[in-house]
Each structure stands twice: as structure tokens, then as C-alpha cells.
Amino acid sequence: VRPKSGMLRIENYLKSVIEKEDHSWAEDAKKRWDKDLNLLNHFYEDVDEENESYETEKKALQEQYEPKINISFINGGLFYLTENAI
Known part of the structure; x- marks a missing residue:
């Protein structure tokens, strides 16, 4: 087996x-995100212009609730076997 494969x-x-x-x-997190986003929108509904604070809070909510799965390799090795080694 080649390393890439x-x-x-x-x-x-x-x-x-x-x-x-x-x-x-993940589905529960999405529901909580929607609920908190609706609350955030309610607080900023009377603001007419774009608000940097709103965007910052919205991004923070997204980072908090958006489901993520990260996979990383911590350690690995290559083994070279010959037919005689089996």
C-alpha cells in the first residue's frame, strides 16, 4: 500500500x-443557534445601518454552535515488509 493510498x-x-x-x-446545536440568532436579530431589528457589533456577535454564535468535526493524524509510521517476513 502506497502512503497516499x-x-x-x-x-x-x-x-x-x-x-x-x-x-x-448537531441538530440540537442548529436549533439552539437558530434560537439565539432570532434573539440577536430581535435586539438589532431597530438598527437601520450595518452594525459591526451585530456582525461580530453573529459570527461568535456561528463559531459556538456550528457543528464541526476535525480529524488529524498525531502519529504515523511506514512499515516495509517482505514476503519472508510474513
């Missing part, structure tokens, strides 16, 4: 495992 195999395996997991936490 091995990395793709690991990535595809991890994606398939993640897809099988329960994602209700």
Missing part, C-alpha cells in the same frame, strides 16, 4: 465510521 483508505474509513454515529447533537 493508505491515507485515503484511513480517511474513507474514518468518514464511514463518523457517518454511522448519532448526529442528534
Whole structure:
């Protein structure tokens, strides 16, 4: 297995495992985000012009509630095997 192919195999395996997991936490986070965004919009509904504070708070809400999954490799290695080693 070549290194690039091995990395793709690991990535595809991890994606398939993640897809099988329960994602209700992400749906709940989306609902809370919508609720807080509606509240934020209510506070700024009387403001006519673009407001930097509004945009900052909106971005902070997005970062807080938007579901994210990060995958990173911490450690790895290459093993070269010959037929005699098996």
C-alpha cells in the first residue's frame, strides 16, 4: 500500500465510521443557534445601518454552535515488509 493510498483508505474509513454515529447533537446545536440568532436579530431589528457589533456577535454564535468535526493524524509510521517476513 502506497502512503497516499493508505491515507485515503484511513480517511474513507474514518468518514464511514463518523457517518454511522448519532448526529442528534448537531441538530440540537442548529436549533439552539437558530434560537439565539432570532434573539440577536430581535435586539438589532431597530438598527437601520450595518452594525459591526451585530456582525461580530453573529459570527461568535456561528463559531459556538456550528457543528464541526476535525480529524488529524498525531502519529504515523511506514512499515516495509517482505514476503519472508510474513
